Amino acid sequence: MRKLKRSARLVEMTQYLLARPHTLISLTAFADRYQSAKSSISEDLAIIKEVFEEEGIGQLHTLAGAAGGVKYIPTVRKEAALAVIREICRQLEQPERVLAGGYLYMTDMIGQPAIMSEVGRMFATAFAGREIDVIMTVETKGIPLAYATAMHLNLPVVIVRRDNKVTEGSAVSINYVSGSTKRIQTMSLARRALREQSRVLIIDDFLKAGGTVQGMIDLLAEFDATVAGVGVFVESGEVGAEERLFHDYVSLARLTHVDLKTKQTTVVPGNYFDD
Amino acid sequence: MRKLKRSARLVEMTQYLLARPHTLISLTAFADRYQSAKSSISEDLAIIKEVFEEEGIGQLHTLAGAAGGVKYIPTVRKEAALAVIREICRQLEQPERVLAGGYLYMTDMIGQPAIMSEVGRMFATAFAGREIDVIMTVETKGIPLAYATAMHLNLPVVIVRRDNKVTEGSAVSINYVSGSTKRIQTMSLARRALREQSRVLIIDDFLKAGGTVQGMIDLLAEFDATVAGVGVFVESGEVGAEERLFHDYVSLARLTHVDLKTKQTTVVPGNYFDD
Numbered sequence: 001m002r003k004l005k006r007s008a009r010l011v012e013m014t015q016y017l018l019a020r021p022h023t024l025i026s027l028t029a030f031a032d033r034y035q036s037a038k039s040s041i042s043e044d045l046a047i048i049k050e051v052f053e054e055e056g057i058g059q060l061h062t063l064a065g066a067a068g069g070v071k072y073i074p075t076v077r078k079e080a081a082l083a084v085i086r087e088i089c090r091q092l093e094q095p096e097r098v099l100a101g102g103y104l105y106m107t108d109m110i111g112q113p114a115i116m117s118e119v120g121r122m123f124a125t126a127f128a129g130r131e132i133d134v135i136m137t138v139e140t141k142g143i144p145l146a147y148a149t150a151m152h153l154n155l156p157v158v159i160v161r162r163d164n165k166v167t168e169g170s171a172v173s174i175n176y177v178s179g180s181t182k183r184i185q186t187m188s189l190a191r192r193a194l195r196e197q198s199r200v201l202i203i204d205d206f207l208k209a210g211g212t213v214q215g216m217i218d219l220l221a222e223f224d225a226t227v228a229g230v231g232v233f234v235e236s237g238e239v240g241a242e243e244r245l246f247h248d249y250v251s252l253a254r255l256t257h258v259d260l261k262t263k264q265t266t267v268v269p270g271n272y273f274d275d
Numbered sequence: 276m277r278k279l280k281r282s283a284r285l286v287e288m289t290q291y292l293l294a295r296p297h298t299l300i301s302l303t304a305f306a307d308r309y310q311s312a313k314s315s316i317s318e319d320l321a322i323i324k325e326v327f328e329e330e331g332i333g334q335l336h337t338l339a340g341a342a343g344g345v346k347y348i349p350t351v352r353k354e355a356a357l358a359v360i361r362e363i364c365r366q367l368e369q370p371e372r373v374l375a376g377g378y379l380y381m382t383d384m385i386g387q388p389a390i391m392s393e394v395g396r397m398f399a400t401a402f403a404g405r406e407i408d409v410i411m412t413v414e415t416k417g418i419p420l421a422y423a424t425a426m427h428l429n430l431p432v433v434i435v436r437r438d439n440k441v442t443e444g445s446a447v448s449i450n451y452v453s454g455s456t457k458r459i460q461t462m463s464l465a466r467r468a469l470r471e472q473s474r475v476l477i478i479d480d481f482l483k484a485g486g487t488v489q490g491m492i493d494l495l496a497e498f499d500a501t502v503a504g505v506g507v508f509v510e511s512g513e514v515g516a517e518e519r520l521f522h523d524y525v526s527l528a529r530l531t532h533v534d535l536k537t538k539q540t541t542v543v544p545g546n547y548f549d550d
Contacts, residue, residue, distance in 0.1 A: 007282065008325065014285075014289040139415045143419065155388075158382075
């Protein structure tokens with residue numbers, strides 16, 4: 001790269017860091033990239049760090065020493081996240097979203113990458129401190145949420161299939177009981193899709209009794225993998241805690257009430273916002 | 276927002292623009308946000324524009340006049356894209372990817388958000404000039420590609436299902452013949468998922484004879500919607516042009532040869548890189 005003035009370098013470094021979350025970049029790499037002294041780079045990083053942290057964009061972790069460098073950790077402040085979730089709750093309460101069986105139509109919302117990116121940033125904030133190797137979800141609506149989270153955490157995604165496709169090679173299948181329909185269903189994952197011993201963050205769109213997530217947890221056992229966390233976009237508050245198959249999860253919104261006759265629903269912020 | 280020094284403002288503006296591709300932001304909005312004169316904002320934008328364009332990050336379109344403002348258009352240079360695609364081709368040629376039926380295992384690559392983001396930027400560059408309302412794909416492997424593209428183009432995504440889920444409401448289903456297996460399959464889309472008259476960019480992971488994409492095109496007709504473009508990650512060059520159901524598409528890579536016995540494959544850059 002040609003040598004840049006400080007102002008231009010700040011612009012370039014900002015975009016470079018934003019495109020590489022959770023990635024350690026050494027001062028030497030920056031000094032080489034910008035043909036500048038490490039002392040100048042350090043001054044630039046101090047400016048970027050202050051803006052990122054003051055404006056709630058994320059944290060810039062600086063590691064001192066010979067192996068030192070900087071790592072951008074995308075985060076969102078609780079109050080900013082709450083404002084976003086309140087607007088999402090308001091939209092989810094629209095009566096035309098109520099479907100047969102007490103489900104909510106959320107596909108249009110999940111279809112908006114900008115909203116998914118904000119939601120992914122919340123999950124990335126909630127799970128930033130955990131040791132995670134990979135994010136897992138089950139097709140179809142969990143996929144956009146899983147990728148948005150993975151983008152911010154710099155992690156790969158594995159998608160559990162509801163069938164066993166020819167294009168995946170040999171696969172492990174398990175049966176599980178869908179908590180809401182009480183029917184036996186199948187999910188499968190290609191043998192080569194997940195390394196043994198992986199620490200896995202499970203992300204899904206909707207949590208009722210939890211049969212689907214429990215299915216993924218059972219599937220992990222087949223790979224000698226472990227659960228590093230569970231994040232769901234919306235949980236149904238109509239399921240009592242005693243009915244739920246597991247209890248350690250982060251929810252961003254909670255559907256507390258559905259009246260199928262009047263199509264009135266109540267959606268409130270999830271347990272991520274509990275104090 | 277508190278008033279920032281120029282250096283800090285450049286950092287904040289850079290992240291603000293990067294998070295809002297294909298969105299017109301007025302000079303007035305920036306001047307209010309940063310409590311600064313429009314002349315200072317214009318100077319900042321000139322610096323950002325120069326860095327974005329010189330370093331191949333994207334374009335900053337400036338619109339003059341009372342309704343004026345600035346719009347960030349993410350792009351990638353052909354030579355930078357070619358370097359990325361060459362590395363992808365190299366990885367796709369690994370013999371262990373060859374599956375029964377001449378398919379390639381690509382799920383691990385599609386599972387990497389950073390690669391998807393680069394691929395999405397290529398599609399966003401290829402289709403930046405078209406009038407598009409929405410991006411469509413079919414589950415499952417097309418979804419990460421569609422979202423990565425949608426993120427850069429600031430467009431919503433609709434996902435065509437291979438079944439008809441209870442959580443979607445009333446849906447339109449069509450039958451199509453999968454070009455490779457010659458079997459009749461079904462795809463469906465919720466009636467409310469797509470507005471009539473929409474201009475739709477179709478994105479998919481793999482194109483063989485084109486039955487799946489043709490199915491999506493037929494589905495669009497049911498919604499009085501039109502095709503604004505077709506983008507595929509990998510096309511199979513083993514299908515002759517005369518066999519292919521349609522011809523106007525952008526491919527990023529082309530699988531030109533598969534030897535099932537030796538598991539040797541050849542993958543080359545796709546027609547996006549043709550002159």
